[in-house]
Amino acid sequence: MSPKKPSSAYHKERQNKSSDNRTANQMRQALTLWEEWLADEKWYQLDRWLKQTLGKNKKYGKRDRLFYGDVLFNAARFGYLAATLIKGQTLKAEEAIAHFSTLSSNASRLKQQLLNIARSNKGQDFLALCQWRSQPENKLPTELQPYFGALTKMQEYAENNRAGLFVWNGIPVNYQPNIETLAHHSSESEANAFINAQSTRPPLWLRLNHANKHHDVISELSEFYSLEENDGAIAASGQRGIFGLESYQKGWVEIQDWASQQLAKRVKATPGQKVWDACAGGGGKTQAIASTLNNKGAVWATDIREYKLAEVKRRAKLAGFFNIRTAPWKGEEPIKQPKEIANDGGFDWVLVDAPCSSSGTWRRNPDAKLRNLGEDLSPLNALQLQILTQASHGVKNGGKLVYGTCSFFEEENQHIIKQFLASNTQWSLESEELIGCPNHNSDTLFAAVLSKQAN
Ligand SMILES: C[S@@+](CC[C@H](N)C(=O)[O-])C[C@H]1O[C@@H](n2cnc3c(N)ncnc32)[C@H](O)[C@@H]1O
Known part of the structure; x- marks a missing residue:
């Protein structure tokens, strides 16, 4: 007698078992x-x-x-x-x-x-x-x-x-005091929305380097992602990796969170003006600023880590921004201004995207809330104030200084601005605010805009 042919239910059960085993x-x-x-x-x-x-x-x-x-x-x-x-x-x-x-x-x-x-x-x-x-x-x-x-x-x-x-x-309960101050600056319901947002990840946000590539970029992206545009930023949802796409490889589009794009937009430089991105890292915001200048004027990108500046140069070349210059700077003293800047009396705009706890990026990097628990932030706060103060010497009279962090902790934000203003009387505060989550599906950043007296 030949063995009984297993029924399709039998096959299904075996398949389920083997996939259960694989998952286990x-x-x-x-x-x-x-x-x-x-x-x-x-x-x-x-x-x-x-x-x-x-x-x-x-x-x-x-x-x-x-x-x-x-x-x-x-x-x-x-x-x-x-x-x-x-x-x-x-x-x-x-x-x-x-x-x-x-x-x-x-x-x-x-x-x-x-x-x-x-x-x-x-x-x-x-x-x-x-x-x-x-x-x-x-x-x-x-x-x-x-x-x-x-x-x-x-x-x-x-x-x-x-x-x-x-x-x-x-979220570890030890962070409760930090989040209660968030509720002070916004509202109870916003603080709750911020906490709830931590259980989800924001979408992949993209930024166009060249407005005239909008059509090509959108038509390529829409083949693979569902897209949503908000204030010039593009949210792309889907499984496909971005690095293989022509739009990315040709430098037409960059990965940059919505809130980071907004921070860069606080630098309202016009073509021909001179900008200094003091903590440029790999140049995300340097490029965002350059994209508004039409290759007229200049963006200086500095950072303590020289290897990051190599990345700034690579991305600038790819995107076709010929007015980005790089130099190392440690934030310990005023920058030695290049002649073209010194002749102008300094930069029109300076951005300090300061090193910080990164608490505003917990949605993307949830491990940070575990690894940084109970960290003494005072050495970091001293560095933030020092970098801001040294960078401020690079701004020309009548120019502007933008201070940002990707943190929602008051001691890295409002406290630094308060201390800076207390000892630098030629400066005044135009605005300071948290941007992004919970009002947008993004990271949470802080941005303050300061202006220097005209003379
Ligand atoms: C928040 S990240 C900047 C991110 C960057 N602006 C971007 O959009 O990709 C802060 C940067 O500050 C730099 N940094 C840390 N200490 C510094 C210092 N003492 N002087 C200058 N830069 C410093 C870090 O190397 C890091 O790249």
Whole structure:
């Protein structure tokens, strides 16, 4: 008798089983990667670490990189919630929060707690909780049923209590004072919207380098993405990578968050004017400014890190901006002005896009809220004030100075401006504000515009 032909239901069940096994294996591998990332003494930025670790190992294909990237990013985004639930599963929500926040009051203690969980028999629960929280419309998987009660209590608590809302969105409660000041500058509902936004990632925002390429860029992008335009910025949603597209390779379009584009726009230079981008990094804002000058006038890009200036030059060449110049500058003393600038009495506009805690980019880099927990910001604040002060000497009489950070912490923003104005009486404040999230689907940046007396 020949063996009975398996029914199609049998095949389906086998297929499901083998894909379950594959997922189980992948989740085990994801946990190993998560543990490796945590165990690294330097506790690198997650996106760079993933690029390095997965990129250099041939066993990881494109799909693996996407899968592990997704799981580890969800773990960073919601890890604080999952850890609180695991450590305080039998407690009331507020007790669980208080208990876990004492165990993890700074970055190294938090890291140790996360490592302990990853190495315990709760490691898989931890990852699964973070995965589920990233798609809460899904049914709670069977293996997470033991957490149903704790999750429900936490969600209910989050509806009426700010600390609960923090934890529900994966934000360590230690940041509560920083976010309460955000509520001062905006409103309660905006602060809540900001906290809720931390559970999602903003879209890929793009900026055109040349307005006359708008048509070509949009027609290429719309083949692969669904697009939305806002204030000249283009949000592209879709799976396709941007680097292979002609629009990107030819330098017609750049990746730049909506809020960063707005900060660059605070520099309202006109063709022929001279601008200095003092902390230019790889030149994202340098290019945004150059794109408004039609190659007339000049943009000087400086940075303490010379290797970044090589990137500024590469991008300027690609985009066809011939008026971008670069020079190293450490922010310790006034810049030695080139002759063409000194003859004019200084720059018309100076932008200080200061080094900062990057708290305004938690939506894109959720691991920063874990790695920087409890950091003493005073050395950074001293550097921010120093760079702003030294850069201000480069502005001509009647010129303008724009100070920005990608942080929403008051001590890196309003406090720096206040201190600067207190000891520089020839300057006045035109405007200062937070831009971006929660009012836009983007990062959150700070921008202040200062003007110097005409003589
Ligand atoms: C927020 S990033 C700038 C990002 C850049 N403007 C862009 O749009 O891509 C801050 C920059 O400040 C630079 N920096 C840090 N310390 C500095 C200092 N003492 N003097 C000048 N630049 C400094 C860093 O190297 C970094 O590139």
